[in-house]
Amino acid sequence: MIHNQTIIKERPAPSSSVGAVAWLRANLFNGPINTIFTLIGLYVLYFLVVPTVQWAFLNADWIGTTRDDCSREGACWVFINARFTQFIYGLYPREEIWRANIVFAGFFTLIAWLAIPRLPFKRWVAVFALVGFPIVAYVLLHGGYFDLPRVSTHRWGGLMLTLLLATVGMVGALPIGIVLALGRRSDMPIVKSFCVVFIEFWRGVPLITVLFMASVMLPLFLPSEMNVDRLVRALIGLTLFQSAYMAEVIRGGLQAIPKGQEEAAAALGMTYWKRMGLIVLPQALKMMIPGIVNTFISLFKDTTLVMIIGLFDLLGIVQAALADSRWLGFSLEGYVFAAFMFWIFCFSMSRYSQYLERKLHTGHKR
Amino acid sequence: MSASPNTRPAGHKPPFWRDRAKRALIFQLLLVAAVAAFLLYIVGNVQDNLSSRGITTGFGFLSNTAGFGIVQSLIDYSSQSTYGRTFFVGLLNTLLVGGLGVLAATIIGFTVGIARLSPNWLLARLATAYIETFRNIPLLLQIFFWYFAVLRTLPSARESMAFGEAIFLNVRGLYLPQPLFESGFGLIPVTFLIAIIASIALVIWNKRRHEATGKRLPAYWISFVVIFGLPLLVLVATGVPVTWEMPELRGFNFRGGITVIPEFLALWLALSIYTASFIAEIVRSGIQAISHGQTEAAQALSLPRNLVLRLVVIPQALRVIIPPLTSQYLNLIKNSSLATAIGYPDLVSVFAGTTLNQTGQAIEVIAMTMAVYLTISLLVSMFMNWFNARVALVER
Incomplete structure (x- = not known):
């Protein structure tokens, strides 16, 4: 028999094991070493965040049109304001x-x-x-x-050109990459070795030499009466370079499809292209999407190199604006703006690719 | 069943395009012909273009006098040297920034990667912030940031930032004291080498003894002491035959000591910080790839914590970490070609830049430059294959 009065009433947990204090104890101050780390971390944070916030927000100048509107105590975003159209559209x-x-x-x-x-x-x-x-x-x-x-292509620039280079490079590289990946897995020795050499060549050299090659050597390769636009030359270089990386991503996806799938399709009497187009590639492409997004992110960042061969992408146009004699000395503002733009794009894409990875791998995860 | 329409009479051969082997052969021959035709077309165009521009092909230009100066060189170089020598100056500068970049990126990357897994909430968040910031900003932008926004805005030589009257930082670069070795210093590298060999022997002997008898010495600690202690002892015994040449302000600039040019500093910082953010992610995923059961099993055998790490977790994590790690090293070396954007005299900047512009030998110069990078990546991928074969799980 239970005596009601003997049962001790439910009491709240001690304040040291719930709430903010407990969280701090568990995550920041458990043990002397962690406490030291936390203090160092707080110091670093203070050292970085306070001046940055003061520079970028509290002491910054936002409104105005000319250099005289800058108080020079913090960032002068007037510079970005004045040049914004150029940064987005170039000289369009x-x-x-x-x-x-x-x-x-x-x-x-x-x-x-x-x-x-x-x-x-x-x-x-x-x-x-x-x-x-x-x-x-x-x-x-x-x-x-x-x-x-x-509007001639040399007036294109800014963010518009960056997005254009990245997307065209990507869309162009996808079909070439698929062909190369299939070729690398082929059992025909000559086809296979051509594809291996092609892929390893482009993966082995830096993009900048590829762009140099596209701008210096491509005119030599073509008949002299054929004049290729500078933007097109950069796009050809980017596409070939990207296709090799794409081929490796696609090959990885193809390898993830069990061999039984292709054998079953062959048993039904499907030809090679039907087996690939209807059975293997649709399954493999789905697995490849995160990898494709990742290569797209690196291509997106790599498009900044086109400024070295004289195209004005987002970074190129910012760099050109910094050399303007009316706005000398605002390089920090210019770079922070460009970095912020690139960061927004790359970060959201990488988050999307992580989301896809989680979504596509639900079956395998324990 | 024998009346099936698909049954062919015996002895009848299918047409050749239905035969898989023949079809493959024909297809490959066509491919070879197409590629050969394409190459012939290009070679023909190149010959036409070169002759119309009056450029002679060949590598003869390499022995001509270059006539331009290079701001940093690890070997003797003057404007009287040949174009061939500019190639080696550039190559060595590339390898210098690549090697030091790999070293720094590894140290930062491993630290940040491990910090990201730390139970300390703040530390883990700071590491995540580092990774997400630096890997999502283009490398070229980071190089520009360090060069134009940081190093180019430093004070002039007269108002240098001084660190203990020995290290000076100003807009012209970083000035470090230079060690000058006197006679008798040669003994120290020799001792160092002997200590390393002795330590390797000790580790091997210790392992054999451990397998045979179960007894072991703390061989790694002993070798650590031997490798660093013995040369130090010799150094003191020989009366420290090293003097330091301090950089000194004379007129408008510093003289003496080692000068690190700002182009190098900017490139090295950007390369290390950028690549470290990728390495940190590789390290984190490598450690996380080791299933918890492994650690628990090792703990159940009552292995102490450092042995759990050294014998169970790290060897397995390295198997996952090393392949992507080497490809990051390769990326770093390839990315060092961005030097050309700020004028650090690397291979691309000196050879594929200035030399190409002066000689106009585009094909030879670009081919030589690409060959260097291809050789490096070929060597690294050979190492990778060897490593993968060595550490691959032995499966049935």
Whole structure:
């Protein structure tokens, strides 16, 4: 028999084992070594964060149009404000910027459509993004058709050029990469060795020599009457370079598909291209998406190298603006802005790739 | 069943395009022909273009006088040297920044990677912030940041930042004291070498004895003491035959000591910090790849904590870490070619830059430059294959 009055009433846990104090004890001050680490960490944080916040926000100047509006106590974001259009569109003519804006809007809509899992018609949107949209974008940006004035490619620049280089390089590299990856797994010795040599060559040299090669040697390789635009030369270099990395990602995806899949397809009498196109690649591509996003991130960062061969991508145009005699001495602001833009893009892409990895690997994870 | 329409009469051969082996052969021959035609087309164009521009091919230009100066050189070089020598100056500068970059990136990367797994919440968050910041910003931008926004804004030589009257930092670079070795110093490297050999012998002997008798000495600690203590002892015994040449301010600049040019500093800092963020992730995932059961099993055998790490966790983690780690080292060496953007005299900047512009021998110069990088990556991938074969799990 239970005597009610003998049961001790539920009491709250001691304050040292719940709440903020307990959390601090468990995570920051458990033991002398950890306490020392925490104190060092706090010091570093204080040392880094306080001056940064003061420089970037508290003492910064935001409003104005010229150098005289800068008090020089902190960052002068007036510089970024004054140059913002250039940083985004390069030297694209002001009155034609609406064309670039349409392309931007279309680009981000398509990306969002493909990235958000709930939206329908993925296949058709993807086909349009790969085939229709590049044509539309080219007509809009370059002009020369439908009464649109021509805008020569040397006026393209800024973030627009960065995105263009990265996407064209990527979309161009995908089919070449698939062919190379299939070739590397082929049992035909000559095909296989060609693909291995091609892939290892491009993976073995730095991108900058590839770009030098594209800008210096490509004109030598072509008949002298053929004049290739500088942007196109950079794109050819980037695409070939990227295709080798892409091929390795795709090969990794192909290896993850059990051999039984292909054998079963062969047993049904499917030809090589049907086995690949209908059975192996659709399964493999799904596994490859995180790897593809990762190579896209590195391509996106690598596009900054085109400034060395004289194209004005986002970093190139910032660097050029820093040399402007009216705005000397604002390099920190310029670099922080460019770094912030690149960081936003790369960080969100890497988060998306991690999300995909979690989503696609639910079956394997314990 | 014999009436099936697919049954062919005996002796009838299928047409050759249905035969897999023949089809493969024809396809490959076509591929070879296409590639050969493409190469012939390019070679023809190159010959036409070169003759119309009046450029002669060949490597003869390498023995011509270069006529330009190089700001940093590890071997004797003057503007009277040949173009061939500019190649080696550039190559050595590339290897210098690559080697020191690999060293620094490894140290930072391992520290940050382990810190990210620390039970200390703050430390782990700081490490995560480091990784996510630096690996998502283009390397070239980081190089520019260090060079133009940090090192180029340092005070002039007269207002240098001084660290204990021996190390000076100003807009022209970093000035360090230089050790001058006197006679008798040669003994110290010799002792060092002997100590290393003795330590290796000790470790091997200790392992054999341990397997035979179960007894063991703390061989690693002993070798550590021997390797560093013995040369130190000799150094003191010979009366420290080293003097330091201090950098001194004379006029507008420093004289004496070792000068580290700001281009090198910027490139080295950016390369190390950027690559370290990738190495940290590799280290973290390598350690996390070791399943918890391994550690628990080792603890159940009542192995002490340092032996659990040294005998169970680290050997298995290294198997996961080393392949991507080497490819990061390779990336670092390839990325050091970005030197050309700030004017550090590496291979691409000196040879594929200035030499190419002066001679116009684009094909030879680019081919030589690419060959260097290809050789390095070939050597590294040979090492990788050897390593993978050595540490691969023996499976049935």
